[in-house]
Amino acid sequence: MLELLYPLRTYLIVSGVEHPNVMTADWVIPLSFEPKLLGVSIGQKRYTNSLIKEFGEFVVSVPTIELLKEVWIAGSLSGAREDKLSKLGLTLVRSRKVRVPSIRECQANLECRVIKEVEVGDHTFFVGEIVDVSYGDAFRGGKADLSYRFIMHASFGKNFTTNSDEIFSP
Amino acid sequence: MLELLYPLRTYLIVSGVEHPNVMTADWVIPLSFEPKLLGVSIGQKRYTNSLIKEFGEFVVSVPTIELLKEVWIAGSLSGAREDKLSKLGLTLVRSRKVRVPSIRECQANLECRVIKEVEVGDHTFFVGEIVDVSYGDAFRGGKADLSYRFIMHASFGKNFTTNSDEIFSP
Numbered sequence: 001m002l003e004l005l006y007p008l009r010t011y012l013i014v015s016g017v018e019h020p021n022v023m024t025a026d027w028v029i030p031l032s033f034e035p036k037l038l039g040v041s042i043g044q045k046r047y048t049n050s051l052i053k054e055f056g057e058f059v060v061s062v063p064t065i066e067l068l069k070e071v072w073i074a075g076s077l078s079g080a081r082e083d084k085l086s087k088l089g090l091t092l093v094r095s096r097k098v099r100v101p102s103i104r105e106c107q108a109n110l111e112c113r114v115i116k117e118v119e120v121g122d123h124t125f126f127v128g129e130i131v132d133v134s135y136g137d138a139f140r141g142g143k144a145d146l147s148y149r150f151i152m153h154a155s156f157g158k159n160f161t162t163n164s165d166e167i168f169s170p
Numbered sequence: 171m172l173e174l175l176y177p178l179r180t181y182l183i184v185s186g187v188e189h190p191n192v193m194t195a196d197w198v199i200p201l202s203f204e205p206k207l208l209g210v211s212i213g214q215k216r217y218t219n220s221l222i223k224e225f226g227e228f229v230v231s232v233p234t235i236e237l238l239k240e241v242w243i244a245g246s247l248s249g250a251r252e253d254k255l256s257k258l259g260l261t262l263v264r265s266r267k268v269r270v271p272s273i274r275e276c277q278a279n280l281e282c283r284v285i286k287e288v289e290v291g292d293h294t295f296f297v298g299e300i301v302d303v304s305y306g307d308a309f310r311g312g313k314a315d316l317s318y319r320f321i322m323h324a325s326f327g328k329n330f331t332t333n334s335d336e337i338f339s340p
Contacts, residue, residue, distance in 0.1 A: 002200040004278045005179070007179075009175070009179070029198070029211060031211045031290045032293045033291070036171050039209070062174060071340070110175075116290070118288055118297070121206075123202045162334045164322075167324065168238055
């Protein structure tokens with residue numbers, strides 16, 4: 001049933017401070033304009049879940065299609081069981097307001113402080129206030145510029161796609 | 171800041187029972203596999219917000235690009251102030267398990283019962299359990315078939331796009 005909402009945009013979630021972790025997440029949503037809130041639903045058994053609960057902060061990083069291999073690795077290995085970061089061609093850099101780092105190669109990094117945690121079935125829904133934003137190497141202006149090729153997960157599994165660059169106006 | 175998460179998939183939300191309403195929503199997210207949950211964030215001043223609170227049910231309908239005009243009308247008129255349904259070329263049909271109707275022209279309809287309401291800034295986040303699904307006229311098999319051209323909102327405003335049909339495997 002949930003696959004009927006797919007294809008969905010895919011993002012990277014950074015969590016942890018001394019030993020940060022990066023995971024892939026399709027389940028990310030804007031929530032509120034004022035204050036600026038977003039939400040992310042993370043499996044209760046995921047390492048990222050415990051890191052967000054421990055530090056109360058996370059970063060949503062926006063990858064473009066060039067990072068597909070990294071997105072796949074970040075989504076299929078567990079940072080709790082192995083040194084995932086050493087397998088990823090990603091550079092963690094200091095964030096502006098939160099202790100959790102950002103990713104240099106992404107288009108943008110949204111820095112979030114958790115203001116609510118809601119247990120929803122087998123996942124935890126973290127509500128984050130966006131306290132700052134930085135832009136990464138893939139940023140070249142134009143936030144709603146459809147020439148960006150963002151990553152979309154086709155469904156559960158190993159197939160991905162991207163957004164079109166066509167513009168339709170009703 | 172929130173526009174950095176765009177482009178995002180666009181869906182239709184049906185609410186209400188005797189006098190149903192249809193609105194457009196980009197802010198929809200899968201939440202849990204077991205039970206099967208999804209969430210939708212609806213502005214507190216929206217008519218749909220009060221209808222979901224009143225009846226405790228809603229339907230997420232999945233439109234394809236052919237319904238772009240309807241999606242725009244559903245997102246820009248208020249069902250509280252005018253007879254929005256008469257301006258929409260959409261056919262409401264009986265749902266399988268919930269009293270809120272489904273939309274015949276969509277690809278699929280996910281029928282939800284609210285199990286949690288969370289106030290998040292200027293919106294309410296409704297957590298719905300998916301109790302049944304029906305398929306509409308636009309369904310032709312293949313849930314993760316990228317030949318579907320689903321609607322994506324380019325950003326806030328009147329520009330829309332769709333998903334690519336390219337398949338990338340990492």
